Amino acid sequence: MVAALVAAYTVLAGRTIGFDLSTFWQVWSNPLWEKFWPIPWDWVLDRHNVLDPLVETFQIAIVSTLLGCGLALPVAFAMSPLTSPNRVVLVVTRSIMNVVRAVPDLFWAKLLVTAVGIGAFAGSWALSVFSLAVMVKLFSETVDGADPRPLEAARAAGGRHVPVVRTGVLPTVLPEYVAYGLYVFELNIRASVVLGLVGAGGIGRVVEAQRQYFRFDRVLGVLVLVFVVVFVIEQVSVAVRKRLV
Amino acid sequence: MIEFRDVSVTYRGGVRALRHVDLTIDDGEFVVVVGLSGAGKSTLLRALNGLIPATGGSITVGGTEVVGAGIAELRDVRSRIGMIFQTFNLVHRTSVVNNVLMGRLAGVPAWRSTLGLWPADDREAAMEALERVGIVEKAYVRASNLSGGQQQRVGIARALAQEPSVMLADEPVAALDPVTSRQVMGDLQRINRDLGITTLVNLHYLDLALEFGRRLVGLRDGEVVFDGDIDEVTDETFRDIYGRAITDDDLKVAEG
Numbered sequence: 001m002v003a004a005l006v007a008a009y010t011v012l013a014g015r016t017i018g019f020d021l022s023t024f025w026q027v028w029s030n031p032l033w034e035k036f037w038p039i040p041w042d043w044v045l046d047r048h049n050v051l052d053p054l055v056e057t058f059q060i061a062i063v064s065t066l067l068g069c070g071l072a073l074p075v076a077f078a079m080s081p082l083t084s085p086n087r088v089v090l091v092v093t094r095s096i097m098n099v100v101r102a103v104p105d106l107f108w109a110k111l112l113v114t115a116v117g118i119g120a121f122a123g124s125w126a127l128s129v130f131s132l133a134v135m136v137k138l139f140s141e142t143v144d145g146a147d148p149r150p151l152e153a154a155r156a157a158g159g160r161h162v163p164v165v166r167t168g169v170l171p172t173v174l175p176e177y178v179a180y181g182l183y184v185f186e187l188n189i190r191a192s193v194v195l196g197l198v199g200a201g202g203i204g205r206v207v208e209a210q211r212q213y214f215r216f217d218r219v220l221g222v223l224v225l226v227f228v229v230v231f232v233i234e235q236v237s238v239a240v241r242k243r244l245v
Numbered sequence: 246m247i248e249f250r251d252v253s254v255t256y257r258g259g260v261r262a263l264r265h266v267d268l269t270i271d272d273g274e275f276v277v278v279v280g281l282s283g284a285g286k287s288t289l290l291r292a293l294n295g296l297i298p299a300t301g302g303s304i305t306v307g308g309t310e311v312v313g314a315g316i317a318e319l320r321d322v323r324s325r326i327g328m329i330f331q332t333f334n335l336v337h338r339t340s341v342v343n344n345v346l347m348g349r350l351a352g353v354p355a356w357r358s359t360l361g362l363w364p365a366d367d368r369e370a371a372m373e374a375l376e377r378v379g380i381v382e383k384a385y386v387r388a389s390n391l392s393g394g395q396q397q398r399v400g401i402a403r404a405l406a407q408e409p410s411v412m413l414a415d416e417p418v419a420a421l422d423p424v425t426s427r428q429v430m431g432d433l434q435r436i437n438r439d440l441g442i443t444t445l446v447n448l449h450y451l452d453l454a455l456e457f458g459r460r461l462v463g464l465r466d467g468e469v470v471f472d473g474d475i476d477e478v479t480d481e482t483f484r485d486i487y488g489r490a491i492t493d494d495d496l497k498v499a500e501g
Binding site: 147149150152153154155156157158159160162163164166167168171172174175 | 294320321323325327328330334335336339344348350351359361400404
């Protein structure tokens, strides 16, 4: 019954926004597809054209992950009733994080490009904010669920707040922290490519440039290469994460 | 010297965990606290080091007032009071020695303990504490790989590493088998005797209390109903504490 209602509404909504399945056929039989083939491997595998920008994309992802996740550690601790030094810090950090998370990351990218200009720098900043938001969301739940008993023991020994959290809770949550960090890195690699499309540097900019020249064969070549690299990184990340947690 | 003067602890919600408790404990004493669950044993110990704030009265440890103390004063008092817990309260994912080092937190600068750069003297103190409880060979073993009795020993080592003048044990053997329980109680007794550390132990089971205790404090509904020598204890005493005559079930089956 519910399924029927959902299906009916989907069709109605589709009609309203002009969604038309017949356009799929039009796309499929478009002669433009011939322009995607053959892939010019000599151009694709040339260092300057593709590999250097790919490295830049990779670097953007690494820097953003380290910055965003690095900041996320103290923020997550400040946000959790278990590890927060006092109520004021707790409420203030939570409020700030709510604002940060409400803003979509593509907006951060555009905002930063306007502020600091096109390039890898803007891209890194945007992704750092994104990384911070995602990491805090994931990691906060781990911190909230941590065993409070060693914390009690550390406090009973007369420790100050930061050392108490560092010795009493950090070892327990560190594996999850690293695992989430790797996951965020995976996300950042892909996001970095996308941000490149709006001018934030790296391989995305190459794709966008070639698209504008209508060199779709080069576009496909780049995308294939990106797919391979991202796939390899993700496999490694999954394997490492499995061994951590 | 530890002094409780008219101490009351009332939790939010109205539960009166301690009621007008008066207690004086001299340096070096070995005191066993018994009572039913909910009688206030845990609250008594935790009020002493401020983990639970007392809502009335005064508690002094070595001349320092705990009730209403500022955070820095509280840390200072706590550094002199070692505590061990029923569930050991260790960090499972790290080594034994890292757990024991937590006992040195009060004396080490915050930046050093946060970065894990413990001074050599403190590492030495941690190893000595482990030797005293007889498990120094397990120093670099992951805490979760130890048996319950061994974990409690790590807990004791952690407390000893503080070089405390007072030792609080909140039902230290409740999660252990009878043989290990007697070993741990023996350790506590030995530490009290050899190092002169004032010791307060919460116990559930009476046979251990009778065997290892020298002074007994009985709590019932947050009030002290008995405070005296182990030798003065009679059936009447237990009726006051537990509200009924003791049975064989109250005495744990002791092996060995």
